[in-house]
Amino acid sequence: MKELTLDAIVDNIEEVTSFVNNELEKLSCPASAKNQIDIAIDEIFGNIVRYAYTPKIGKASVKIDVLNNPLAIVITFTDNGKPFNPLNRADPDVSLSLDERKEGGLGIFLVKKTMNLVDYEYKDGKNILKIKKNLE
């Protein structure tokens, strides 16, 4: 288990991504899975930056666990901000025409479609969002 705690600001998305990518490299993660995980980090950490503490700045932590048989990575994002369950949001209707398409809701939808598990809980004043991606 590895954990990183840092300010929930846009400029830190890159640090979170390289923290996770370092682990993925050790696990010989396929490129497509790595891309999907990087996108998930951008979406989830980006959500924390936008919603958790605004207009203030607070901390967020990112924890990595590796599971075996089958090999999988579990990334847990925790913040102490406002309760916010992104999974409550209705999925966007991806069959709508251009003019009918709304701009929101795509990020978490993309995460749900590309990860093997996405789980949210609000516990002890914390938003805890967990994603799991199988690597084999």
Add this chain to the structure above:
Amino acid sequence: MNIKTKTENSKLSVSISGRIDTVTAPEFDSQVKSKLDGISELVLDFANVNYISSAGLRVLLMLQKKMNKQGSMKLINVNETIVDVFEVTGFSDILTIE
């Protein structure tokens, strides 16, 4: 992310390299939007884009809506990872990808 733009008459070609994400999407948005006056053909070259998140998708959606009013827009040289993202989100049906 780096952006190169080239204007020939009413055609604007934009070549993007790197990631279009929460950090870089606002710049992608402002760089392209600021050059759209009088443009009827917008070509986005994605050859060197290795990654796009929803922040980038929002910009593409906005650009496509704008270009539908004043001409056309197409994406060229889109790699497989990005095509996957477009397919999952239904963007492959609303964008012109060559």
